[in-house]
Amino acid sequence: MMADHGDDISAVGGSVRHIPVLLAEVLEALSPKVGDVIVDGTFGAGGYTKAILASGASVVAIDRDPDAIAAGRSLEQQSGGRLRLVQAPFSTLDEQVESADGVVLDIGISSMQVDQAERGFSFRADGPLDMRMAQAGLSAADVVNSFKTGDLARIFGFLGEERNAGRIARMIESRREKRPFERTLDLADAIETHIGRAPKDKIHPATRVFQALRIFVNDELGELAKALVASERVLKPGGRLAVVTFHSLEDRIVKRFIADRADAVTGSRHMPEAHARSATFRKAGGGVTPGDAEISANPRARSARLRAAIRTEAPARAGDLSIFGLPKLPGIQAPRER
Numbered sequence: 001m002m003a004d005h006g007d008d009i010s011a012v013g014g015s016v017r018h019i020p021v022l023l024a025e026v027l028e029a030l031s032p033k034v035g036d037v038i039v040d041g042t043f044g045a046g047g048y049t050k051a052i053l054a055s056g057a058s059v060v061a062i063d064r065d066p067d068a069i070a071a072g073r074s075l076e077q078q079s080g081g082r083l084r085l086v087q088a089p090f091s092t093l094d095e096q097v098e099s100a101d102g103v104v105l106d107i108g109i110s111s112m113q114v115d116q117a118e119r120g121f122s123f124r125a126d127g128p129l130d131m132r133m134a135q136a137g138l139s140a141a142d143v144v145n146s147f148k149t150g151d152l153a154r155i156f157g158f159l160g161e162e163r164n165a166g167r168i169a170r171m172i173e174s175r176r177e178k179r180p181f182e183r184t185l186d187l188a189d190a191i192e193t194h195i196g197r198a199p200k201d202k203i204h205p206a207t208r209v210f211q212a213l214r215i216f217v218n219d220e221l222g223e224l225a226k227a228l229v230a231s232e233r234v235l236k237p238g239g240r241l242a243v244v245t246f247h248s249l250e251d252r253i254v255k256r257f258i259a260d261r262a263d264a265v266t267g268s269r270h271m272p273e274a275h276a277r278s279a280t281f282r283k284a285g286g287g288v289t290p291g292d293a294e295i296s297a298n299p300r301a302r303s304a305r306l307r308a309a310i311r312t313e314a315p316a317r318a319g320d321l322s323i324f325g326l327p328k329l330p331g332i333q334a335p336r337e338r
Contacts, residue, residue, distance in 0.1 A: 019298040020047025021244055022306045025288050026104055029242040029308035032057035036101035039234065041090035041227055046072050048104050049083065058082040060097045064089045064134040089134070091226035094233045102240045103231040107224055107250045123188035123206060129181055131214045140213040144187065145180040149173045151330040158327040159221075159249070160212030164195050168209060184210075215249075221326055224250060228257045229319040232280055235311040241281065242308045251287070251305050253324050258283055258309045260323050278314035 020026075026048060032038050034056035040049045043061040045068070052059050061083060063069055069087045076083045086096045090105060129141040144152070149169045156165035171194040172181070181187045188206040195205040215221060231241050241258075245251040264279035288306040295302045 019300065020045075020051070021106065021298065021301045021304045022288065022290055022294070023047065023051055025306050026242050026244065027051055027055070029284060029306065030102040030104060030240050032102060037097065037099070038102040038104065039093050039097055039100045039231075040104050041093050041231075042104075042106045043068055043072060043085065044106065046075055048106065050075065052104075053079055053082055057101070058084075060084050060086060060093075060100070062086045062088055062090050062093055062096060066135060089223055091223045091230060093227060094230035097234055099236050100234045100239060101236055102242070103235060104242045104244075105224070105227060105231075106244045107220070107246060123184045123204070123210060126183055126185040129184055129187060131210075131217045133218045138217060140217050141180070141182055143213060143217060144172055145176050147330060154327075154329060155216050156209050156212045158212070158329060159215045160208035160210075162208040162212065164205075168194065211247075216329065221249060221253060221324075222321075224253050225257070225321050225324045225326060226319075228254065229316075229321070232261065232311070232316045233319075237311055237313040239311040240284070240308065241311070242306060244304055244306050246303050246305075251307070253326075254307045255287070256324055258307060261317070262309065277317065279312055280314045280317060281309040281311055284308040284310050 030038060030052070032052050032055040036055075036057040038052050038057050038059050040052065040059055040061040043049060043063040046061070049059045049061045049072075059079075059082065061072065063072075063085075064087065066087055069085050072083075072085050076085050088096060093103065129139065129144065131140040132138075143155070147155075149172075152169035152172060153165045156162040156168055162168065168191055171190065172187075175181070175190055181190070188204065188210070191206040191209055192204065197205050228241075228243075235241060243254045245254055258281060261281040262279050262283050264277065285308060288308075290298075290301040290304055
């Protein structure tokens with residue numbers, strides 16, 4: 001079963017102050033020093049960036065959320081030229097920097113986004129059914145109100161591992177004929193009414209659907225896969241990759257990428273030399289999880305996992321995304337016809 005996403009507790013509970021997860025472990029994995037250039041592909045509230053700057057390294061920080069970039073401008077101005085903020089998807093990090101000594105990615109939604117009801121990520125408070133990190137493109141309301149029932153079921157099933165995906169999709173199709181879904185609480189309440197909720201259930205029945213919609217609208221798994229391939233292209237020999245994930249879908253992608261890139265195959269009489277390949281990364285330990293003290297201080301960290309790897313001198317491989325086993329889902333370029 002998928003681990004609950006680190007920020008999902010905010011969907012039904014109180015607000016959570018943003019605290020960078022596994023900060024000490026991430027810094028140890030990156031080992032930043034004076035003169036290094038580190039790419040923070042998920043700037044957010046700048047927790048990792050601030051700590052990296054304190055080490056004396058320079059940072060190129062990327063975020064597709066314009067609010068995050070705007071909030072970070074004062075830090076950029078105070079950095080003495082050692083911080084450059086870029087508003088872009090982190091999958092394009094190789095377009096933002098030619099080479100780097102380290103790349104860090106903290107995957108998922110930030111607590112600040114959850115806490116802003118108008119962003120529509122959470123049903124803790126009512127807001128528009130939006131969920132767009134970049135504040136542009138297809139919204140969650142577009143998906144819920146326009147996609148075919150079968151497509152909705154696949155999204156909820158694959159990206160939320162929701163066992164009632166089909167039932168919920170059919171309910172949505174029936175309800176939207178009378179009145180489209182436009183608000184977060186409207187969708188959450190409709191799901192709870194349809195599926196029901198036992199008194200002992202700690203997780204709201206809409207949690208996995210909201211997670212699936214957010215992942216789908218922002219193409220989070222595809223963005224992660226592309227960002228990992230981009231990291232391989234920009235990291236110098238000896239450069240370090242550190243990725244913090246919060247649920248099994250993300251972690252599986254990172255684990256698969258590192259395992260594939262750390263696998264060297266040499267030519268032999270059983271395998272033509274054309275298929276020989278050199279390892280482009282070497283693993284830097286197994287998955288690191290937070291201790292009890294960090295989880296107690298920061299509940300968001302409870303399902304976090306850090307994986308790290310070190311770049312070798314081998315040339316980057318072709319950016320074949322088929323190794324990630326991404327689910328085949330409907331396109332997100334435009335609303336679908338029913």
